[in-house]
Amino acid sequence: MSDARPIGIFDSGIGGLTVVHEVFKRVPAEQIVYFGDTARVPYGTKSPKVVQHFAMQDVRFLLQQNVKMIVVACHTVSSVALDSLVKTFHFPILGVVLPGVHAALKATRNHRIGVIGTKATIVSKSYETHFLKLNPEVQVFSQACPLFVPLAEEGWLNGDITKLIAEKYLNPLKKHQIDTLILGCTHYPLLKSVIQEVLGNGVTLIDSAEETSRAVEEKLAREKIQNPGNEKAEHQFFVSDIPHQFRDVGERFLGQKFDHVQQVDLESMDMDTKFL
Amino acid sequence: MSDARPIGIFDSGIGGLTVVHEVFKRVPAEQIVYFGDTARVPYGTKSPKVVQHFAMQDVRFLLQQNVKMIVVACHTVSSVALDSLVKTFHFPILGVVLPGVHAALKATRNHRIGVIGTKATIVSKSYETHFLKLNPEVQVFSQACPLFVPLAEEGWLNGDITKLIAEKYLNPLKKHQIDTLILGCTHYPLLKSVIQEVLGNGVTLIDSAEETSRAVEEKLAREKIQNPGNEKAEHQFFVSDIPHQFRDVGERFLGQKFDHVQQVDLESMDMDTKFL
Numbered sequence: 361m362s363d364a365r366p367i368g369i370f371d372s373g374i375g376g377l378t379v380v381h382e383v384f385k386r387v388p389a390e391q392i393v394y395f396g397d398t399a400r401v402p403y404g405t406k407s408p409k410v411v412q413h414f415a416m417q418d419v420r421f422l423l424q425q426n427v428k429m430i431v432v433a434c435h436t437v438s439s440v441a442l443d444s445l446v447k448t449f450h451f452p453i454l455g456v457v458l459p460g461v462h463a464a465l466k467a468t469r470n471h472r473i474g475v476i477g478t479k480a481t482i483v484s485k486s487y488e489t490h491f492l493k494l495n496p497e498v499q500v501f502s503q504a505c506p507l508f509v510p511l512a513e514e515g516w517l518n519g520d521i522t523k524l525i526a527e528k529y530l531n532p533l534k535k536h537q538i539d540t541l542i543l544g545c546t547h548y549p550l551l552k553s554v555i556q557e558v559l560g561n562g563v564t565l566i567d568s569a570e571e572t573s574r575a576v577e578e579k580l581a582r583e584k585i586q587n588p589g590n591e592k593a594e595h596q597f598f599v600s601d602i603p604h605q606f607r608d609v610g611e612r613f614l615g616q617k618f619d620h621v622q623q624v625d626l627e628s629m630d631m632d633t634k635f636l
Numbered sequence: 637m638s639d640a641r642p643i644g645i646f647d648s649g650i651g652g653l654t655v656v657h658e659v660f661k662r663v664p665a666e667q668i669v670y671f672g673d674t675a676r677v678p679y680g681t682k683s684p685k686v687v688q689h690f691a692m693q694d695v696r697f698l699l700q701q702n703v704k705m706i707v708v709a710c711h712t713v714s715s716v717a718l719d720s721l722v723k724t725f726h727f728p729i730l731g732v733v734l735p736g737v738h739a740a741l742k743a744t745r746n747h748r749i750g751v752i753g754t755k756a757t758i759v760s761k762s763y764e765t766h767f768l769k770l771n772p773e774v775q776v777f778s779q780a781c782p783l784f785v786p787l788a789e790e791g792w793l794n795g796d797i798t799k800l801i802a803e804k805y806l807n808p809l810k811k812h813q814i815d816t817l818i819l820g821c822t823h824y825p826l827l828k829s830v831i832q833e834v835l836g837n838g839v840t841l842i843d844s845a846e847e848t849s850r851a852v853e854e855k856l857a858r859e860k861i862q863n864p865g866n867e868k869a870e871h872q873f874f875v876s877d878i879p880h881q882f883r884d885v886g887e888r889f890l891g892q893k894f895d896h897v898q899q900v901d902l903e904s905m906d907m908d909t910k911f912l
Contacts, residue, residue: 401681405677406675406877409877480879510783513681524800525797602683603755
């Protein structure tokens with residue numbers, strides 16, 4: 361058995377392109393349809409109710425593209441909306457939280473794990489909930505880092521300012537002697553080097569994008585829905601807005617140039633809610 | 637003649653509450669209906685097309701509240717959408733850009749004026765356009781400061797990090813020897829003290845919120861639509877999302893406690909577009 365349909369991946373904006381980058385590497389025969397809700401980004405400062413509402417629209421849009429599986433590349437959506445998406449759509453939908461949790465459990469030796477993410481992700485305690493189910497001995501120390509996203513988008517990936525901000529957010533976790541840190545937001549891998557510098561080499565950083573691509577590969581194999589094709593897959597990128605610096609910033613996240621980016625009209629997305 | 641209907645004020649989020657605060661002080665008999673689009677904030681990183689689309693919905697919502705006049709408390713909307721709003725609705729709509737421009741022209745002595753704002757505001761060159769019309773001798777030096785909004789929302793109003801970021805953004809303006817700086821984003825007045833510290837006391841800071849409240853007072857008098865009442869006005873606050881820290885942060889901007897905040901359903905706002 362096999363399935364030539366594409367994999368849908370969505371995020372609140374462009375951050376999810378780090379997940380696309382890893383999926384490209386791991387399952388190169390798969391075709392990707394990406395949707396970034398750049399008109400309403402960020403989700404991480406918003407309430408669960410609003411994030412759920414937006415996520416429903418994002419999933420509906422991808423379903424119309426005839427995808428075989430959906431990856432929620434956004435930690436905020438994975439934290440506050442994944443359960444309701446799975447319940448609503450009865451469709452294979454993977455999030456980024458659980459793959460990160462599994463990887464952290466493999467990596468930790470002292471069972472003291474740090475999690476950094478958006479306000480919405482941290483307040484949701486989604487990581488704590490998963491850890492508690494899988495290994496109640498683990499102690500989780502979490503910290504919202506609201507300045508990290510604008511720093512990554514501004515391209516200030518190093519330097520004094522970034523270092524000082526990283527110290528302010530991460531020093532409390534360091535004091536708790538974590539030995540593993542989950543980068544619980546798609547933007548954070550761009551700040552990996554300064555985060556590692558502040559925490560020291562004794563702390564293992566978990567990049568959820570990489571872990572998620574592994575989960576995608578496993579799921580495709582388990583369900584026997586791999587793409588049988590050998591030719592170079594053609595990908596599609598959709599966004600709800602194309603602001604000034606979109607291409608530059610997006611290519612930094614994707615690690616390569618876009619073939620083609622299409623803008624989706626928000627009004628038409630809203631109209632689509634009618635047929636649910 | 638007089639008019640007891642409320643004044644509508646809207647913003648992409650909570651920043652516009654700084655304008656409400658000034659309007660309260662200047663015309664205390666007026667009733668205010670505020671709308672903050674907290675579900676889709678920020679607007680300043682988005683394209684003119686998307687900002688215009690959101691702003692149309694915001695205005696329609698306020699018109700349903702039977703307002704007599706609308707104040708666009710958002711610099712991004714005032715920069716990229718005010719003209720199309722005025723053309724579409726044939727209704728008294730004031731922005732925050734022009735009041736700031738008038739105040740800067742009064743304040744400057746060397747005709748070298750700085751403007752700081754969001755990416756969308758700066759790229760739009762809305763301030764340059766107004767200055768050119770009113771006094772072509774003025775030289776405008778502008779700078780987008782994307783980190784200032786998250787700094788203000790995080791409450792990091794002072795300290796090393798904020799100072800370093802302010803220096804990075806403002807030093808180029810300082811080199812251009814500006815003597816006047818327009819704070820072209822509703823969040824920036826919260827960072828006034830560090831901005832003044834970096835630029836020195838020789839530079840006059842223009843707080844558009846204060847100037848806009850003056851424009852509102854003049855408009856009410858000119859059109860003879862002041863509120864005739866003497867009793868304490870009752871205000872209404874609507875937002876499209878009530879995230880975790882909304883009340884704390886909002887009260888910091890408003891300078892007082894909210895009586896009552898109501899959440900507007902985004903779906904119903906989208907439905908409203910049907911009757912245009």
